[in-house]
Amino acid sequence: MMEAIDKKDITVLFAGDSGDGMQLTGTQFTQTSALHGNDVSTFPNFPAEIRAPQGTVAGVSGFQLKFGNHKIFTPGDACDVLVAMNAAALKANLGKLKKGGQLIVNIDGFDKKNLRLAHMDADLDPLRDEVVAPYQLIKLDITKLTRETLAETSLGKKEVDRCKNMFVLGYVYWMYSRDLSSTITFLKEKFGKKPEILEANLKVLEAGYHFGDTNEEFTSRFKVDPAPLSAGRYRSVTGNQAAALGLVSAANVSGLELVYGSYPITPASDILHELAKHKRFGVKTIQAEDEIAAVCSAIGASFAGALAVTASSGPGIALKGEAIGLEAMLELPMVIVNVQRGGPSTGLPTKTEQADLLQALYGRNGECPVPVFAAATPVDCFNMAYLSAKVALEHMTPVFFLSDGYIANGSEPWKYPSKKDLTPIKFAFAKEANGDSFLPYKRNEDLVRPWAVPGTPGLEHRVGGLEKENETGNVSYVPENHEFMVKTRAAKVAAISKYLPKQEIESGDITAKTLVLGWGSTFGAIKTAVEKCCLDGDSVAHSHLRYIEPMPANMEEFIAGFEKILVPEINNGQLIKVLKAKFDAEFIPLNKIQGLPFTASEIEAKIKSIL
């Protein structure tokens, strides 16, 4: 057996037809790498169509992951390895492969039919020298090898061919000296009730591994050692899973039931799928008839005293706008999750974007401030979802929690907390009148009103969307009262800032006068770029904004410490508008609106150009 070459990190892109099982291949490789002790970051990228026309470029599904022996913050810019299951996958992704990188192709996917479907010249060899010369080409007839492995099976041809991805996975496991056991366990669980399919998948997985071992043609084998992650016990988590767990945790810590009202929408549905599993925790999920019913059922649940949550993506949030205004007017707690995707309108449902920030901040009628928090990484979705629930409950307000398709579907190792590590959530239901009679809008020092839930004797009261009189909550059209109430609701939201962590430098040169200020899922690319610049001797720092409304109390002072502030966003410039309206500093935009996350090198290049 040959000696494996040590590598610091590797970026692999599995690309194939939507039906080729590339997402499963990618998640399995991720899981195994994480178990091996590598740090990992992933980027699943798939078409909106469930089964887009087979063999076409539109139907290509990809799963990119970067794993390393050090901290990894992005799924990688260019790839070291590209697995292309067909011609369309090659056409769509060859540009992402590094010169000298390994190109693994399934030659069965390069016949004339596949070339035609990929709109490639059927008379030209797509793998001709001038195309593949810069790469190490590894040609495998995966279809044939899979069929040969399963020559004895009674499974049909279609089912046999469906095992192809296991051959690829087994082969790549061999290449990176990985252990098969985690995938074997996974397959046993997945196909436990279908022994024949299980056996076929296991056989092909092992065949792929052994093929690497025994075939002398292949010379390079690599090894990526575990990363020096801080000691502890880890698991792997996607952003949507983490958000769901954050919400369950907040309900559990506060002793409330979680009621989740939602309507299926990409890329938020996985939160519903995750929560629907956790009935033992008293999680009640409602799949409503539409987005409006979803948020309104959450309003009803919040009135009843549950931790109410609704989630969607931009188009659904647009439909929920009026109801979010009602919840803000009622001053009841709710978390509104927006897993952002490319817009406007239906936009790019399976692609990522950060273009709903202004919608979250301003997308309602009237003066309607609502706290807006955003997660930076898949793991951060746990923290921010938890904190959104905490702030909602402690300050009696709806809270927007922003995630996006990139971190929602991306995964990373998580040194998960235990219940005792979680920040306490301090709130109490009103049990008795706070005056001669119960005054539902009489506030405490943080301008927070009491939460009296139906079923509590003596505190019967009415709430509604009409402007209400201070303290009593009775309908009021008095002009001065309206102005007072509008300002009071705004002051209540503003008062949250003193409870938020201070804005700080995340990484980079703490004496720098140039800051890269990001929000949301740009975290990994910015951090990687800033660390790279600092290694080059540049003076630049990275800070990440998680609390956008209200901002941390020290924000003005913090901003004043820099001469130039670069604001990278996956939109046409939204946070920068807010920053320019609030602070007097030189803000420089960096925008990308392609439905894709930033690469670290794009940010690095921009930093170098402004230094």
Next chain:
Amino acid sequence: MMEAESTVKYTAKDFASDQDVRWCPGCGDYSILKQVQAVLPEVGVKKEDVVFISGIGCSSRFPYYMNTYGMHSIHGRAPSVAMGLKVANPNLSVWVITGDGDALSIGGNHLIHALRRNIDMNVLLFNNEIYGLTKGQYSPTSPQGKLTKSSPLGSVDQPFNPLALCFGAGATFIGRAMDRDPKHLRTTLLEASKHVGTSLLEIYQNCNVFNDGAFFSMTEKDTKPKNVLFLEEGQPLVFGAEQEFGIRIDGFNPVVVNRADYSDDDLWIHNSADKGKAYMLTEMFEDPTQSDMPRPFGVFYKTDRPIYEKGVIAQIDNAKSKLGEGDLDELLQGKFTWDID
């Protein structure tokens, strides 16, 4: 409703809030408010367990006048708010107050889905066949050709037949009452409140400002006997000033007959459990002044069917009893972990 019974003896006054009622003088809503307040002590639920949820429109001001928990929500969405409320706390006695525009126009989607799910609540649909709060446009129940501010040449829209719509959506209780017959309204309200599941009660309500007299042919003394049929369980369908008319079923069609010509046994005997007959009752919807067929009032149909929120809770209870109460630390840990030293 199946809420904990109250041991306190209430009177109608206990359910009246301290707010001045601000409907137009002469509005049919006053009568409905009075009957609801009067019937609640009979329903026998603790005051703190009663919640009124409304949408938007004249009738939707209703919760402000009830000394119970209440929410004046947004246009058309009261059934959705009520669904969340019941899922979170199934012990509450929830009453949805809505109108013909709120329930059948902007909120049509939520109404049909609430009925399909069979959430245990009472929906009172005040039908005045007009938009009152926006000052007089035709509604989805206004008769075709209705002259209003928004239809100066007459409305072109075909109106809904509300009870046929609700029946089609899978309602487990449908009934009809009117503001100007408080005694019958009260009885029907009580019937509706007893139903376990969604009860949908359509209440004809006179808007004396924008649609005065829309139902006078059915509510006023001189025309009511000929035009209105009151349904009574187990009794033949009879009407008229002297109860001189009856209804027979001829094939699949109801026909009006002289009672003198038939024995009562040959008439249609009301059975609110009969789905086929309930359908025929909802279709007795011609303008009674233009036909010999009267408009039915009372409980059309009721049946038992599993309740949505109970199903949701049963799954949770089942999961807990089978697998035990959830352990958060176990959940956070997940299935696969690895250690880094």
